[in-house]
Amino acid sequence: MRRAIFPGSFDPLTNGHLDIIERSVNLFDEIVIAVLNNSDKNPMFSVEERCAVIKEVLPTIDNGKCHLIVDSFQGLLADYAKNRQAQAIVRGIRAISDYEYELRMALMNRRLEPKIETVFLMAAEEYSYVSSHLMKQVFTLGGRVEGLVPALVEAKMREKLENKK
Numbered sequence: 001m002r003r004a005i006f007p008g009s010f011d012p013l014t015n016g017h018l019d020i021i022e023r024s025v026n027l028f029d030e031i032v033i034a035v036l037n038n039s040d041k042n043p044m045f046s047v048e049e050r051c052a053v054i055k056e057v058l059p060t061i062d063n064g065k066c067h068l069i070v071d072s073f074q075g076l077l078a079d080y081a082k083n084r085q086a087q088a089i090v091r092g093i094r095a096i097s098d099y100e101y102e103l104r105m106a107l108m109n110r111r112l113e114p115k116i117e118t119v120f121l122m123a124a125e126e127y128s129y130v131s132s133h134l135m136k137q138v139f140t141l142g143g144r145v146e147g148l149v150p151a152l153v154e155a156k157m158r159e160k161l162e163n164k165k
């Protein structure tokens, strides 16, 4: 049983995240998409809202072979991955700018849990500039993010903005 954790903030889920999950389902038997419950950020969506959106969108990339789980976690990723009995942590790399941070995290996690490997995957080039932060920024200022986030995410962001007015 090859089990991987795909951790992140997912605030909100983008097509870049989905692209990484879609590539991972061919490599693992089970993937836990683990939403980080990070209390010191100022999120657009609560952890519960983020998990619910991911659960609703996931069937679109189901390959029928890999079991997909959505969960949230707090604290050390290495501890969480060990408790989940995962062999791997999946991370996406967009550009060289992601690499330095990701390398530090991967090496620290390896020191904490030597048996868990970090696996880096590259999303399609068309998502190489897509981040949750940029999507929120552009959408909040009235820009279009169609094709870069799932339609459900766009609808949820619209709801958030309208509730703020």
Ligand code: ADP
Pocket (backbone or CB within 6 Å): 007, 008, 009, 010, 011, 014, 015, 016, 017, 020, 090, 091, 092, 093, 094, 098, 122, 123, 127, 128, 129, 130, 131, 132
């Ligand atoms: P974090 O808050 O840790 O950056 P994110 O929710 O932004 O978490 O992302 C989770 C993972 O998905 C990270 O490994 C990140 O590099 C990856 N990721 C996010 N967007 C993209 C993208 N457009 N292409 C490739 N990987 C991505």
